[in-house]
Amino acid sequence: MSYLDDSLRRKAIFFTGKGGVGKSTLAWATALACQRRGRKVAVVGWQPAGKPAPPALVDLGIPWLGLDTLTTFKEYALTLIKFERLYDSVLDNRVLRTFVLAAPGLSDAVIAGKIWELVNRGEYETLLIDMPSSGHAKAFFKSPLGLKKIFKMGFIARDTERVLNLFQSNDVRLDLVTLPEELPLRECQLLKGELQALHSFSFGYAHFNQCLPNFAAFEPTELDRLEGEVERFARAVSTEHAEQASRMAAHGLGLPTVKIPRFATAGWKASVQSTADFLEAL
Amino acid sequence: MKHKRLYLVGGPGGVGKTTLAASLGIALAQQGHRTVVLTVDPAKRLAQALGFTGFDSELQKIDVGGGELWATMLDTDHYFDRVISKFATSPEQRDRVLAHPLYKTMVENLGGSHEYAAMERLLEFVKDPRYDKIVVDTPPSDNAAELFEAPQRMADFMDNSVLKWFQGGGKLYLQLFKAGTKVAMGALKLIFGAEFLDSLGSFLADLEGMQAGFQKRNLEVLETLRSDQTSFVMVSVPSEARAEDCARFREMLKEKNIPLDRLVLNRLEPLPPEAPMDLPAGAKRLWEYQKSLHTQQKAWADAMEGAAPCETRRLYEKHGPLHDVANLSELGRLLLN
Numbered sequence: 041m042s043y044l045d046d047s048l049r050r051k052a053i054f055f056t057g058k059g060g061v062g063k064s065t066l067a068w069a070t071a072l073a074c075q076r077r078g079r080k081v082a083v084v085g086w087q088p089a090g091k092p093a094p095p096a097l098v099d100l101g102i103p104w105l106g107l108d109t110l111t112t113f114k115e116y117a118l119t120l121i122k123f124e125r126l127y128d129s130v131l132d133n134r135v136l137r138t139f140v141l142a143a144p145g146l147s148d149a150v151i152a153g154k155i156w157e158l159v160n161r162g163e164y165e166t167l168l169i170d171m172p173s174s175g176h177a178k179a180f181f182k183s184p185l186g187l188k189k190i191f192k193m194g195f196i197a198r199d200t201e202r203v204l205n206l207f208q209s210n211d212v213r214l215d216l217v218t219l220p221e222e223l224p225l226r227e228c229q230l231l232k233g234e235l236q237a238l239h240s241f242s243f244g245y246a247h248f249n250q251c252l253p254n255f256a257a258f259e260p261t262e263l264d265r266l267e268g269e270v271e272r273f274a275r276a277v278s279t280e281h282a283e284q285a286s287r288m289a290a291h292g293l294g295l296p297t298v299k300i301p302r303f304a305t306a307g308w309k310a311s312v313q314s315t316a317d318f319l320e321a322l
Numbered sequence: 323m324k325h326k327r328l329y330l331v332g333g334p335g336g337v338g339k340t341t342l343a344a345s346l347g348i349a350l351a352q353q354g355h356r357t358v359v360l361t362v363d364p365a366k367r368l369a370q371a372l373g374f375t376g377f378d379s380e381l382q383k384i385d386v387g388g389g390e391l392w393a394t395m396l397d398t399d400h401y402f403d404r405v406i407s408k409f410a411t412s413p414e415q416r417d418r419v420l421a422h423p424l425y426k427t428m429v430e431n432l433g434g435s436h437e438y439a440a441m442e443r444l445l446e447f448v449k450d451p452r453y454d455k456i457v458v459d460t461p462p463s464d465n466a467a468e469l470f471e472a473p474q475r476m477a478d479f480m481d482n483s484v485l486k487w488f489q490g491g492g493k494l495y496l497q498l499f500k501a502g503t504k505v506a507m508g509a510l511k512l513i514f515g516a517e518f519l520d521s522l523g524s525f526l527a528d529l530e531g532m533q534a535g536f537q538k539r540n541l542e543v544l545e546t547l548r549s550d551q552t553s554f555v556m557v558s559v560p561s562e563a564r565a566e567d568c569a570r571f572r573e574m575l576k577e578k579n580i581p582l583d584r585l586v587l588n589r590l591e592p593l594p595p596e597a598p599m600d601l602p603a604g605a606k607r608l609w610e611y612q613k614s615l616h617t618q619q620k621a622w623a624d625a626m627e628g629a630a631p632c633e634t635r636r637l638y639e640k641h642g643p644l645h646d647v648a649n650l651s652e653l654g655r656l657l658l659n
Binding site (some may be wrong): 138 | 334336337359398436461479509514517518559561562563564566574594595596597598604605606608611612614615618
């Protein structure tokens with residue numbers, strides 16, 4: 041099954057990996073590719089609710105949902121308490137805000153619960169979730185396990201069970217994003233191991249982002265025809281291309297891989313569009 | 323920048339922060355300063371280049387050919403136990419807190435616990451007169467505010483009013499809400515379950531008396547960050563997405579009144595060498611590509627530099643071995659001057 045076909049049949053895809061590897065670009069590009077096929081999509085990120093999408097990406101016309109803890113907690117509490125005025129008068133105070141932000145794992149759990157709700161409400165057919173970087177992502181996926189231990193009763197306990205089922209559902213896919221460089225590759229392997237130890241996720245694809253394009257590889261006969269600075273530059277790039285390939289092979293993540301070339305495009309939006317074109321053609 | 327004592331190297335992940343922090347450390351040590359580099363996750367290859375033998379949290383002396391350089395890696399998992407031991411008012415309190423079922427969950431899950439640990443450790447070095455220069459490779463965070471807010475959040479969590487609120491009474495502010503508190507507790511019971519609230523209540527009670535330590539620490543951290551002895555070096559790569567990150571980061575620093583000392587734009591693609599007209603077709607494509615990468619990046623680098631309230635350094639991508647002491651030292655001097 042192609043990358044796009046697989047994506048189209050999921051209700052949610054989590055993109056995870058260390059910071060700066062292109063998780064956002066991948067999430068937005070996958071959303072764009074799915075939207076072009078008529079799928080109702082939204083990109084989800086850890087940003088203050090109500091804040092607009094990244095300025096560069098606003099006019100892609102893809103719905104964007106920022107989730108922050110306090111807004112999400114309030115929404116959640118209101119489903120239980122029903123009366124907004126009651127919430128505003130007794131729960132919306134500095135002490136509780138502090139508690140919600142600082143209580144162990146609560147913040148992540150509240151957001152996980154929201155994602156469960158979004159998936160089940162079905163307003164969007166596929167959610168593309170742009171995770172925070174590795175450390176926080178691990179804490180996020182771990183949060184229901186911690187909560188399961190401390191919340192044995194109450195609504196949180198019930199909802200924790202739902203979230204755990206969601207994480208392990210076949211409707212949901214977890215993709216890893218990394219760069220074809222040694223340290224990011226190594227870290228991504230570690231991250232996968234740690235995530236695997238938490239839940240039985242359905243892992244989807246390993247995205248190697250910003251690869252050197254194929255035309256960066258030269259035949260030895262081509263190199264021999266060059267000289268001086270030009271030859272040195274071509275050799276260095278060609279060697280880097282070969283090393284990149286062997287690094288990716290050596291640090292395989294045991295998943296189908298998507299090697300996304302680095303696009304020489306003018307801005308973020310253009311790079312999302314080029315990535316979407318690339319993903320569609322896979 | 324040369325005359326500061328504490329250097330905080332920050333920015334998003336994957337931009338070369340650890341390498342730059344190490345090179346700053348080497349350059350400072352070679353200039354005769356007794357320097358310590360605190361790293362949160364050392365890249366293995368870098369550690370090897372520096373002569374790190376292991377990955378423990380002990381201080382290790384690193385041979386950089388003259389000068390004195392020490393390095394340590396922060397063991398965030400165990401660091402919190404130390405913090406609790408330090409702030410506990412008695413050994414009994416320490417044991418009670420460490421053994422509380424909520425404690426471990428809190429340390430593992432509390433957002434920003436790595437950030438808190440990093441701040442706490444750096445303060446120890448700042449207070450230690452044996453070090454002339456301190457370089458901190460800050461934990462990567464896409465939301466950089468977390469790094470600076472961690473001590474505040476910890477102090478807030480430990481705040482007396484939170485404790486009193488959960489114990490149902492106390493100060494004037496709370497008396498106003500007293501009637502509300504009962505209702506609120508009812509609502510919270512519904513959400514969290516009574517068992518959790520009991521457990522939390524006992525945990526907060528166990529922490530009683532330690533709040534002052536955390537609050538004092540929070541103020542010290544802020545004071546240190548704002549000090550004119552502190553240099554904040556932001557590392558990034560030139561692109562539109564990172565330019566947006568940088569803008570957010572700058573705003574946050576401004577809000578917190580922390581000056582930015584230097585912006586380092588890393589991993590710039592060089593312009594390819596002038597090529598002859600009869601370049602083979604394959605190579606021609608690469609040349610065009612490389613040129614346009616360079617042009618695009620340069621435009622973002624210019625924009626980021628223009629928006630930065632401080633000096634900027636540009637570092638070009640180098641193929642080949644970077645991680646040896648001589649290369650790193652050269653890089654460090656480039657940053658300092």
